[in-house]
Structures are given as C-alpha cells and as structure tokens.
Amino acid sequence: MSSAADAVTDTLRELHSRFAELRDGELADYIPQLALADPDAFGLALISMDGHRYSAGAADVPFTLQSVSKPFVYALALSLLGLDEVCRWVGAEPSGEAYNAISLERGTGRPANAMVNAGAIVTTALIPGTADATGFDRILECLSRFAGRRLDVDEAVYASEVATGDRNRALAYLIRSTGLLPVDPVAAVETYFRQCAVQVTALDLAAMAATLANGGVNPLTGGVVIDEPVAAQVLAVMATCGMYEVSGDWLLRVGLPAKSGVSGGLIAAGPARFGLATYSPLLGPTGTSVRGRRALGALSERLGLHLMHNPALAGSTVTLVTTADDLPSAPTEEQERALRERVAVVAAQGALDFTAAERVLHALDEPRPEETESVVLDLRQVTGVDTVARTMLRSGLARLAEGGRRTAVVDPAGHLAVGPGGDPAAPRRFESRDEAVERAARDLGTL
Numbered sequence: 154m155s156s157a158a159d160a161v162t163d164t165l166r167e168l169h170s171r172f173a174e175l176r177d178g179e180l181a182d183y184i185p186q187l188a189l190a191d192p193d194a195f196g197l198a199l200i201s202m203d204g205h206r207y208s209a210g211a212a213d214v215p216f217t218l219q220s221v222s223k224p225f226v227y228a229l230a231l232s233l234l235g236l237d238e239v240c241r242w243v244g245a246e247p248s249g250e251a252y253n254a255i256s257l258e259r260g261t262g263r264p265a266n267a268m269v270n271a272g273a274i275v276t277t278a279l280i281p282g283t284a285d286a287t288g289f290d291r292i293l294e295c296l297s298r299f300a301g302r303r304l305d306v307d308e309a310v311y312a313s314e315v316a317t318g319d320r321n322r323a324l325a326y327l328i329r330s331t332g333l334l335p336v337d338p339v340a341a342v343e344t345y346f347r348q349c350a351v352q353v354t355a356l357d358l359a360a361m362a363a364t365l366a367n368g369g370v371n372p373l374t375g376g377v378v379i380d381e382p383v384a385a386q387v388l389a390v391m392a393t394c395g396m397y398e399v400s401g402d403w404l405l406r407v408g409l410p411a412k413s414g415v416s417g418g419l420i421a422a423g424p425a426r427f428g429l430a431t432y433s434p435l436l437g438p439t440g441t442s443v444r445g446r447r448a449l450g451a452l453s454e455r456l457g458l459h460l461m462h463n464p465a466l467a468g469s470t471v472t473l474v475t476t477a478d479d480l481p482s483a484p485t486e487e488q489e490r491a492l493r494e495r496v497a498v499v500a501a502q503g504a505l506d507f508t509a510a511e512r513v514l515h516a517l518d519e520p521r522p523e524e525t526e527s528v529v530l531d532l533r534q535v536t537g538v539d540t541v542a543r544t545m546l547r548s549g550l551a552r553l554a555e556g557g558r559r560t561a562v563v564d565p566a567g568h569l570a571v572g573p574g575g576d577p578a579a580p581r582r583f584e585s586r587d588e589a590v591e592r593a594a595r596d597l598g599t600l
C-alpha cells in the first residue's frame with residue numbers, strides 16, 4: 154500500500170534512475186580489494202531529523218567507509234580534547250590539494266585539515282586508549298553510535314590496504330619528523346586503515362550524516378553521540394575541506410557540508426534538515442563517486458538545501474500585537490477604552506531563536522510603549538525558546554519594566570522561567586491571557 158511519504162521515496166527513485174545511466178568513472182584500485190566492487194551498484198538514502206528513512210537502489214549494499222570515516226573520528230577527537238587542543242595538532246584550512254598529498258603547513262608542520270589523509274592520520278592518533286579499550290575500540294564504538302547499530306571491520310579490505318598503504322606510512326613518518334604525531338607511525342596508520350575498513354551501507358551513512366545535521370543526536374536511536382557545538386565544528390570543516398581540492402566548487406554548486414570516500418560512499422548534511430548519502434563506486438579524478446556527486450547535487454537543488462539560499466521566512470513568529478481586540482470587556486465604555494489604551498498584548502508562536510526573539514522584541518515596542526502602561530507577552534503557542542532567545546526576551550521585558558511599564562508573561566510551559574533563587578525583576582507569570590490582562594487592568598485601576 155502506498156503512503157503520502159512515498160512521495161519522498163519517488164524523488165530518490167527518480168534521481169536513481171536518472172543517474173544509474175551514467176557509467177563514467179573508475180573503481181579505486183590502489184587498494185586492490187576495492188577494485189572488486191560492483192560498478193553498477195548505486196544506492197541513495199535520506200534520513201530526516203525525525204528519523205524517517207527513505208532510500209532507493211542499493212542502499213543496503215555493504216562497502217567500507219574509507220575517508221567518510223574522517224569527520225566522525227574528528228568529532229570524537231574534538232569531544233575528547235576540545236577544539237583548541239585538536240587545532241594544535243591539525244589545522245582547519247582547505248589545502249586545495251588531493252586527499253593523499255604529501256604536504257604539511259609551512260612553519261608549523263601541521264596537516265592542513267582533518268579531512269585529508271595527513272590530518273586524518275594525526276586525528277586518529279589523538280584518540281587515546283583507556284584501561285578497557287584501545288583507541289580503535291573507541292573509534293568503532295563512536296562510529297557505531299553515529300550509525301545507530303553495531304558496525305564491524307571488513308578484514309579483507311583492511312588487509313588489502315595494509316599491504317599497499319606505503320604512501321600513508323610515508324606521510325605518518327613525515328609528520329612524526331615535525332613532532333606532530335603523538336604515537337608510533339606504524340601504529341597510527343594501522344588504526345587509520347582499520348577505521349577506513351569499517352563496513353557500512355548507504356542507509357548507515359545517511360544516519361551518520363543525519364546525526365551531524367541533528368546537532369549530534371542520532372535521530373534513529375535518540376542517543377546523544379556528540380555535543381551540538383562539536384557537530385557544528387565538524388560540519389564547518391566538512392563544508393570547507395570535505396571535498397578536498399574541489400571543496401569550493403562543491404560548496405558553490407551543492408551548498409552542503411559533505412565528505413567522500415574512495416570506496417564510493419558520499420555523505421552530505423543539511424543542518425537541521427536531512428542526512429543524505431549515496432553509494433556508487435565509480436570515481437572521478439578527485440576520488441569522488443561520479444553518480445553520487447551528480448545525485449546529491451540534483452537532490453540539493455530539488456529540495457532547496459543550499460546553505461546560502463535565503464530561506465523562505467519560517468512561519469510568522471508574532472501572531473498578535475494589540476491594544477484593542479482580544480482583551481476582556483470592561484463594565485463601562487470608558488473603562489474599556491482605558492484598558493485598550495493602557496494594556497498591550499503581544500502573542501508569539503513556534504520555536505524562538507535569536508531571529509524570532511528579535512521579532513518579538515520589536516513587536517513589544519510596536520503598541521506605542523510610551524503610552525501603554527502594561528505589557529503582556531503571551532507564549533502559550535511557543536514550542537521552545539533557546540538560551541539566546543530566553544536571555545533576549547528577559548532583558549527586553551526588564552527594559553520595559555525599567556521604563557516604568559508593568560510586565561507579565563502568559564507562560565504555562567515556563568519557557569522564560571528563572572532558575573532556583575528566582576529573579577525579583579522577572580515578569581509576573583500567568584497561565585492564561587485573560588488572567589494576565591485582568592490582573593493588569595486591576596493593577597491599573599481600570600477594572
């Protein structure tokens with residue numbers, strides 16, 4: 154039976170059939186085991202912030218993470234050590250060079266960023282083992298939490314890269330010569346090869362990307378994998394460096410933080426929207442899946458995901474600014490006029506962030522505050538207030554109070570509630586608008 158949400162799957166299916174025709178590109182063969190992949194395999198997956206899963210084609214076919222592992226291990230390093238410490242070891246500038254370039258920052262010797270091999274090897278080496286777990290155990294555990302299921306290593310691919318990975322070993326020795334590798338080069342590279350050989354599907358990758366897009370909370374399991382600031386840091390480095398020497402062109406045309414891998418995986422994250430992933434092992438000259446690149450580009454355009462787009466204004470924040478309607482009626486005409494002139498009501502709805510709070514503050518000033526004596530802010534239809542918006546609204550109301558106005562909030566959910574200890578300057582809080590307005594009217598002696 155078909156459902157309304159199948160319309161999303163239809164979009165993926167349509168892109169799948171459009172780009173399945175494309176046979177350009179080559180299988181990676183510098184890791185011999187990767188050359189055994191099926192060149193026709195092609196899967197697409199999308200996971201929403203509510204954990205809705207959509208896919209088309211070979212979204213369940215296993216392949217190895219390769220470089221798509223890098224942002225997630227970077228996330229773990231940032232979580233364990235913090236941004237400043239990680240930046241001492243590895244930079245955050247686009248290198249403009251290929252993923253396997255033998256190049257380090259002039260002066261410091263740091264790898265340019267954590268998305269190129271040099272930076273990824275250092276990042277992996279930064280993950281300390283514990284009494285119970287090796288560095289790699291912690292990496293695998295973290296990758297699994299991003300995917301929302303227990304992942305494992307493809308031992309054949311691992312062995313294949315160990316057998317042919319001299320360029321990465323050379324890089325590790327070069328980095329150690331600058332003093333910026335905290336462990337033995339051979340050990341560092343072997344852990345890095347193991348993380349690259351972790352097996353996933355396109356649906357797993359979509360869950361991993363969706364977790365980054367969702368501020369570090371896996372939308373399938375609800376588990377907090379990393380803190381929100383770390384998710385933002387990882388997405389920032391993906392946006393500027395995730396596609397290596399074509400990162401600028403990708404941000405220009407597709408407009409999403411992304412990461413590619415030489416086995417054919419490609420992820421993109423639409424912050425607060427979707428996690429997207431494709432699998433197709435035929436690669437273009439920069440080591441990115443040809444079909445994946447085209448399909449994610451088309452999907453971003455179709456769904457309007459480009460980060461720099463001017464978003465359509467999210468539903469209006471302020472639903473009512475009044476000094477007249479919607480106030481309880483007063484016994485006499487004169488009292489009613491006084492009530493209208495002296496009490497202002499502003500109502501807001503939805504999730505309040507900085508942008509929305511600015512609108513509310515502006516609306517609080519709208520009903521000629523110099524003439525109104527009492528202001529009621531109705532937050533009953535508000536679904537959430539972030540810390541920035543809470544501070545702004547509290548200080549906006551405090552300013553009105555300083556200016557001599559009486560302030561009240563209709564806030565049964567306690568969005569503006571002050572913590573224990575209270576705040577003597579906090580506005581009075583009411584459960585209903587009628588109650589708040591009536592109280593304001595009584596205080597002003599108009600009822």
Ligand code: DON
Nearest residue numbers: 219220252349413414415440
């Ligand atoms: O280090 C390597 O060469 C591989 N294990 C991973 C490289 C990779 O996926 C580059 N991305 N497109």
